[in-house]
Amino acid sequence: MAETSTSPLAPPPEGETRRDFLLYATTAVGVAGTAMAIWPFIDSMNPAADVLALSSTEVDISHVAVGQSITVTWRGKPVFIRHRTPAEIAAAEAVNVADLRDPQTDASRVQKPEWLIVIGICTHLGCVPLGQKPADPRGEFGGWFCPCHGSQYDTSGRIRKGPAPLNLAVPPYKFLTPTSIRIG
Amino acid sequence: MSGYKFENKAVQWFDDRLPLFTVLRHSTTDYPTPRNLNYWWNFGSLALMMLVIMILTGVFLVMNYTPNAALAFDSVERIMRDVNYGWLIRYMHANGASMFFIVVYIHIFRGLYYGSYKAPREVLWWLGLVIYLLMMATAFMGYVLPWGQMSFWGATVITNLFSAFPVVGDYIVTLLWGGFSVANPTLNRFFSLHYLLPFLIFAVVFLHLVALHTVKSSNPLGIEMKGPQDSIPFHPYYTIKDLYGVGLFLIIYMAFVFFAPNFFGEPDNYIPANPMVTPPHIVPEWYYLPFYAILRSIPNKLAGVIAMFSAILILFFLPWIDSSKVRSAKFRPIFKQVFWIFVLDTIVLGYVGSQPPGGPLVVIGQIATAVYFLFFPFLYLLGKIEKPRALPQSISAAVLKSEKA
Numbered sequence: 001m002a003e004t005s006t007s008p009l010a011p012p013p014e015g016e017t018r019r020d021f022l023l024y025a026t027t028a029v030g031v032a033g034t035a036m037a038i039w040p041f042i043d044s045m046n047p048a049a050d051v052l053a054l055s056s057t058e059v060d061i062s063h064v065a066v067g068q069s070i071t072v073t074w075r076g077k078p079v080f081i082r083h084r085t086p087a088e089i090a091a092a093e094a095v096n097v098a099d100l101r102d103p104q105t106d107a108s109r110v111q112k113p114e115w116l117i118v119i120g121i122c123t124h125l126g127c128v129p130l131g132q133k134p135a136d137p138r139g140e141f142g143g144w145f146c147p148c149h150g151s152q153y154d155t156s157g158r159i160r161k162g163p164a165p166l167n168l169a170v171p172p173y174k175f176l177t178p179t180s181i182r183i184g
Numbered sequence: 185m186s187g188y189k190f191e192n193k194a195v196q197w198f199d200d201r202l203p204l205f206t207v208l209r210h211s212t213t214d215y216p217t218p219r220n221l222n223y224w225w226n227f228g229s230l231a232l233m234m235l236v237i238m239i240l241t242g243v244f245l246v247m248n249y250t251p252n253a254a255l256a257f258d259s260v261e262r263i264m265r266d267v268n269y270g271w272l273i274r275y276m277h278a279n280g281a282s283m284f285f286i287v288v289y290i291h292i293f294r295g296l297y298y299g300s301y302k303a304p305r306e307v308l309w310w311l312g313l314v315i316y317l318l319m320m321a322t323a324f325m326g327y328v329l330p331w332g333q334m335s336f337w338g339a340t341v342i343t344n345l346f347s348a349f350p351v352v353g354d355y356i357v358t359l360l361w362g363g364f365s366v367a368n369p370t371l372n373r374f375f376s377l378h379y380l381l382p383f384l385i386f387a388v389v390f391l392h393l394v395a396l397h398t399v400k401s402s403n404p405l406g407i408e409m410k411g412p413q414d415s416i417p418f419h420p421y422y423t424i425k426d427l428y429g430v431g432l433f434l435i436i437y438m439a440f441v442f443f444a445p446n447f448f449g450e451p452d453n454y455i456p457a458n459p460m461v462t463p464p465h466i467v468p469e470w471y472y473l474p475f476y477a478i479l480r481s482i483p484n485k486l487a488g489v490i491a492m493f494s495a496i497l498i499l500f501f502l503p504w505i506d507s508s509k510v511r512s513a514k515f516r517p518i519f520k521q522v523f524w525i526f527v528l529d530t531i532v533l534g535y536v537g538s539q540p541p542g543g544p545l546v547v548i549g550q551i552a553t554a555v556y557f558l559f560f561p562f563l564y565l566l567g568k569i570e571k572p573r574a575l576p577q578s579i580s581a582a583v584l585k586s587e588k589a
Contacts, residue, residue: 049266
């Protein structure tokens with residue numbers, strides 16, 4: 001009985017002991033098991049199956065007249081669809097790309113020049129810029145103006161002035177027919 | 185406290201400002217524990233682990249649950265079908281409730297067998313009973329949240345217990361419901377309290393531990409530790425023993441979660457709540473069944489409710505009802521047998537409670553109820569007449585003697 005009362009915390013007489021091995025093995029199994037038990041809890045906070053099922057939106061754009069904009073919802077976010085006028089297209093294409101903060105040609109941001117489709121969230125801190133309604137301020141470049149901190153976007157949705165670092169993002173989309181698109 | 189100096193300077197610096205490490209040391213490596221604790225002493229730590237698991241899984245369930253009578257059932261189904269690992273977290277929570285009660289019942293019966301409620305551990309025993317009562321309330325309200333048929337009718341029946349009280353009964357029930365039947369306001373308040381009570385339980389568990397560390401653990405011999413030869417430090421000896429118990433326990437718990445997740449459940453609770461139709465056979469969760477049987481055995485509404493509550497409340501007086509000076513059943517030959525009769529009696533009550541009322545079960549339930557309540561006065565008399573066997577001199581003397589034999 002006497003030997004069980006010696007403390008295992010005391011240094012072993014020499015080198016590694018069987019007790020050390022058991023301690024390390026127990027710790028390793030415990031850490032691995034805990035890590036595996038934690039994962040389901042973390043993953044449960046990721047988007048659920050019903051949320052992922054909403055990840056594409058189909059839009060009929062046949063009724064959007066030239067010069068008009070509509071806002072649709074995709075993954076809970078606003079998406080701006082603008083039927084651009086020839087003047088707006090010309091303005092967007094005339095810009096010297098090298099002068100831009102986030103250099104992108106207008107051609108790389110549209111599939112058809114008359115349809116600009118961008119996610120309507122300011123790349124500064126996530127507000128929704130104004131410019132969808134005829135009465136809204138559109139900023140100096142005729143695109144969108146963010147009321148939160150004054151970022152200004154041009155007719156290609158590119159950042160031109162203000163604190164935002166990047167152009168308005170272009171979501172993945174596809175023309176299903178000439179007058180309908182699927183976003184996502 | 186002990187003026188212990190830690191080798192690590194940063195640890196010592198922090199400890200001088202907040203004695204966290206001193207307290208930890210004091211309650212683990214410096215905490216003397218009887219050297220003869222058997223595996224029945226594992227169930228306290230298992231109960232603590234279950235409380236932590238229930239709070240954790242509960243917090244994650246709430247992230248996807250909607251406490252509204254129109255949406256609750258569907259939100260639970262969404263957890264089962266759409267939320268990543270939602271089925272796992274919900275089954276851990278639902279089966280965890282049963283596991284928690286199994287562990288706590290064994291913990292209580294262990295206290296009963298070894299006389300752990302006797303002086304100086306009366307307050308420790310009371311705190312344990314308070315935890316048990318809070319657990320019953322929490323589990324009942326949690327069972328209502330999925331808003332299935334059993335949830336709804338369980339809530340209706342249990343809240344109606346209070347209508348048995350004369351004059352104020354109906355007012356109490358209306359107050360509990362927040363209306364004239366179990367409905368959305370009831371669900372909302374049950375959800376609020378179901379989230380609150382576990383944290384109250386946690387606070388009482390903390391007091392339970394403070395009381396335990398003041399009076400120290402009892403042990404299978406039921407005699408106090410007399411010196412260092414009777415004790416070993418809690419850490420590492422009992423931490424590793426508790427951990428071993430955790431390993432075995434988790435195998436059983438997870439076997440239910442993965443292979444029989446609805447073993448403890450009722451199929452009727454997968455039918456959305458319908459206030460117009462009562463299921464043909466409604467039973468409470470298994471952990472209430474003995475008390476449910478007592479309630480049904482007494483053919484008077486008020487007397488039945490009082491008997492049911494008394495069955496638990498009488499346990500608070502156990503330290504004075506049991507008149508024997510000897511704690512452990514090991515040295516009380518008659519008590520040992522009476523104890524097992526009592527255990528068997530609660531199992532019989534549980535069985536009777538699970539069956540539809542009628543036939544010979546009514547009489548069996550009434551006999552078992554009588555036995556339950558007669559146990560306590562008998563215990564008082566027994567302490568006066570029983571001749572206990574000789575107690576060993578000390579824990580170490582008993583251990584060394586059995587080592588030789």
